[in-house]
Amino acid sequence: MIFRDTIAAIATPPGVGGIGLIRASGPEAEGIARRLFRPLRPLSSFLSHHLYHGHIVAPETGDVLDEVLVSFLKAPGSFTGEDTLEISCHGGPLILRTVLDEVLRAGARPAERGEFTKRAFLNNRLDLAQAEAVLDVITAQTHAGLSAAVARLRGKLSGRIEAIRNEIIDLLAGIEAAIDFSEDDGVTETPGSDLPRIQAVIDDLITLAATYRQGRIYREGIGVVIAGRPNVGKSSLLNRLLGEKRAIVTSIPGTTRDFIEEAIDIGGIPVRLTDTAGIRPPEDAIEREGIDLVWERLAAADAVLVLLDGSAELTADDRELLVKLHEKPLLPAVNKSDLPQRLDEGSLREILPETAPRPLRISAKYGDGIEALKQAICDTALTTPLQEMPEALIAHLRHKVALEKAAEGLIRARDGLRGGLPPELAALEIREALDALGEITGRTTTEDVLERIFANFCIGK
Numbered sequence: 001m002i003f004r005d006t007i008a009a010i011a012t013p014p015g016v017g018g019i020g021l022i023r024a025s026g027p028e029a030e031g032i033a034r035r036l037f038r039p040l041r042p043l044s045s046f047l048s049h050h051l052y053h054g055h056i057v058a059p060e061t062g063d064v065l066d067e068v069l070v071s072f073l074k075a076p077g078s079f080t081g082e083d084t085l086e087i088s089c090h091g092g093p094l095i096l097r098t099v100l101d102e103v104l105r106a107g108a109r110p111a112e113r114g115e116f117t118k119r120a121f122l123n124n125r126l127d128l129a130q131a132e133a134v135l136d137v138i139t140a141q142t143h144a145g146l147s148a149a150v151a152r153l154r155g156k157l158s159g160r161i162e163a164i165r166n167e168i169i170d171l172l173a174g175i176e177a178a179i180d181f182s183e184d185d186g187v188t189e190t191p192g193s194d195l196p197r198i199q200a201v202i203d204d205l206i207t208l209a210a211t212y213r214q215g216r217i218y219r220e221g222i223g224v225v226i227a228g229r230p231n232v233g234k235s236s237l238l239n240r241l242l243g244e245k246r247a248i249v250t251s252i253p254g255t256t257r258d259f260i261e262e263a264i265d266i267g268g269i270p271v272r273l274t275d276t277a278g279i280r281p282p283e284d285a286i287e288r289e290g291i292d293l294v295w296e297r298l299a300a301a302d303a304v305l306v307l308l309d310g311s312a313e314l315t316a317d318d319r320e321l322l323v324k325l326h327e328k329p330l331l332p333a334v335n336k337s338d339l340p341q342r343l344d345e346g347s348l349r350e351i352l353p354e355t356a357p358r359p360l361r362i363s364a365k366y367g368d369g370i371e372a373l374k375q376a377i378c379d380t381a382l383t384t385p386l387q388e389m390p391e392a393l394i395a396h397l398r399h400k401v402a403l404e405k406a407a408e409g410l411i412r413a414r415d416g417l418r419g420g421l422p423p424e425l426a427a428l429e430i431r432e433a434l435d436a437l438g439e440i441t442g443r444t445t446t447e448d449v450l451e452r453i454f455a456n457f458c459i460g461k
C-alpha cells in the first residue's frame with residue numbers, strides 16, 4: 001500500500017534523556033532531510049542505512065536548532081516499509097518539540113498512535129499478530145513475558161497459524177474436488193477419509209486457544225491480595241516479598257488502614273501484591289472505610305493469600321473470613337512459624353475449600369518458607385511450568401475468540417459430514433474457519449478492529 005502523506009513523531013518517551021529520536025515515514029522523508037539537515041561534510045545524496053553527522057537548521061531563519069545524527073532508510077528496507085528518516089537529537093522535551101515542529105512544517109503530519117506499526121502491517125512488513133507483539137514487547141513486565149512477546153514478534157505464533165491454515169486449505173481442496181467429482185458422476189460421495197484430518201486440526205486449534213490463560217498471565221500478570229485479621233503479619237509479608245520496607249509494621253492491631261499495592265516478578269509472572277487492612281469489626285470510621293476497601297480489592301483479586309497467625313488459635317474472625325472467601329482461589333499461609341505454634345491445622349483444613357492447596361508455614365519476620373510461598377503463588381496462577389511453555393503462546397482475547405470460532409466451524413463441518421451433510425455445505429463451514437484464522441494474522445480484518453488494536457499503542461511507535 002502506498003501512502004501519500006508522511007507521518008512524523010517523537011519516538012522516545014517524554015522527559016529528559018541522553019538522546020531523543022524523531023522519526024518520519026513516507027514519501028517526503030528524504031525531502032524533509034534535505035530541507036532541514038546541514039551535514040558537517042558535504043553530501044550529494046543520502047545513502048540508505050548510513051549515519052550522517054550535522055545540524056538541524058530552521059530553513060526560514062537559518063538558526064541552528066541542534067547537533068544531530070541523521071539516518072535515511074530507503075523503502076522497503078525500513079520498519080514501515082517506506083522511506084524513513086530518523087533524527088537523533090539531544091533528549092530534551094523542548095528541543096525535540098522544536099525539531100518536530102520543523103519536520104512537520106517541512107512536509108509531514110503528526111503520526112497517530114501506533115501509526116508506524118500500522119503502516120508496517122499494511123505494507124506487509126509484519127502481520128497483525130506480530131504488530132500486536134510489538135506492543136507486548138514494549139510493555140512486557142518480566143523476562144518470561146518478554147520472551148513470549150519476542151517469540152510472537154519473530155512470527156512463532158503466526159507460523160503456527162499459517163501451518164493450520166494451510167492444512168485447512170488442503171482439506172477444503174479435497175472436499176471441493178469431491179464436490180466436482182460427484183457433480184460429474186451424479187453420485188454424492190462423503191469424503192469420510194478427511195474426518196480424522198479435520199479432527200486433528202480441531203485438536204490443534206483447541207490446544208492453541210488453551211494457551212491463552214498462560215499467555216495472558218505472562219502479559220498482564222495477576223492480582224494477589226493479602227488478607228487476614230489484624231496483626232497476623234500481612235504488612236510484614238508484603239515487605240518480605242518485596243525485599244524492602246514498604247508498609248508500616250507494628251504490634252498494634254489495625255496498623256494498616258489504606259491498601260498498598262506493589263508489583264513484583266515471581267517466577268516470570270508479574271504479580272500485583274496488595275497489602276490490606278486487617279479484617280475485624282471496625283473500631284472507627286477510618287477502619288470501616290479501610291475494611292470496605294479490602295472487600296472491593298478481594299472481589300477483583302485473581303487469588304487471595306489468606307494469612308493466619310500460627311502462634312494463636314483460629315479465631316471467629318479467621319473462620320468468618322475463610323468462609324466468605326470460599327469462592328475465590330485461595331492460598332492459605334500460616335505465619336509466625338518461629339513462635340510456639342497453637343493453630344490447629346486439622347481445624348483449619350476443615351474450613352478450607354477442597355480446592356485450596358495445603359497451608360504453608362512461613363515466617364514473614366525471618367523469611368522461613370518464603371520461597372515455597374512464591375512457588376505456590378506461581379502454581380496458583382499457572383497450570384504449566386515455565387520450562388514447558390510452548391513457543392507459540394497466545395496472549396490476546398481476540399486471538400482466543402478467533403481460534404475458538406475456527407474450531408467451531410470445523411466441528412460443524414465434521415459433524416455435518418458424519419451426518420450426511422452435502423459436502424458443499426461443509427465446505428462453507430470450513431471457509432468460515434479459514435476466515436476466523438485469517439483475523440489473527442490480519443488476512444481478514446476490518447478497519448475498526450485495526451483501529452482498536454493500534455489505539456493501544458503510543459505515539460511514535
Ligand SMILES: Nc1nc2c(ncn2[C@@H]2O[C@H](COP(=O)(O)OP(=O)(O)OP(=O)(O)O)[C@@H](O)[C@H]2O)c(=O)[nH]1
Nearest residue numbers: 230231232233234235236254255256278363364365
Ligand atoms: N515472631 C513473628 N512476628 C511476626 C511475624 N510476622 C509479623 N510479626 C509481628 O506481628 C506484628 C504485626 O505485624 P504486621 O505485619 O503489622 O501485621 P498486619 O497483619 O499487617 O497487621 P494490621 O496492619 O494491623 O492488619 C508485628 O509486631 C510483627 O513484627 C513472624 O513471622 N514472626
Ligand SMILES: [Mg+2]
Nearest residue numbers: 234235255256
Ligand atoms: Mg498491616
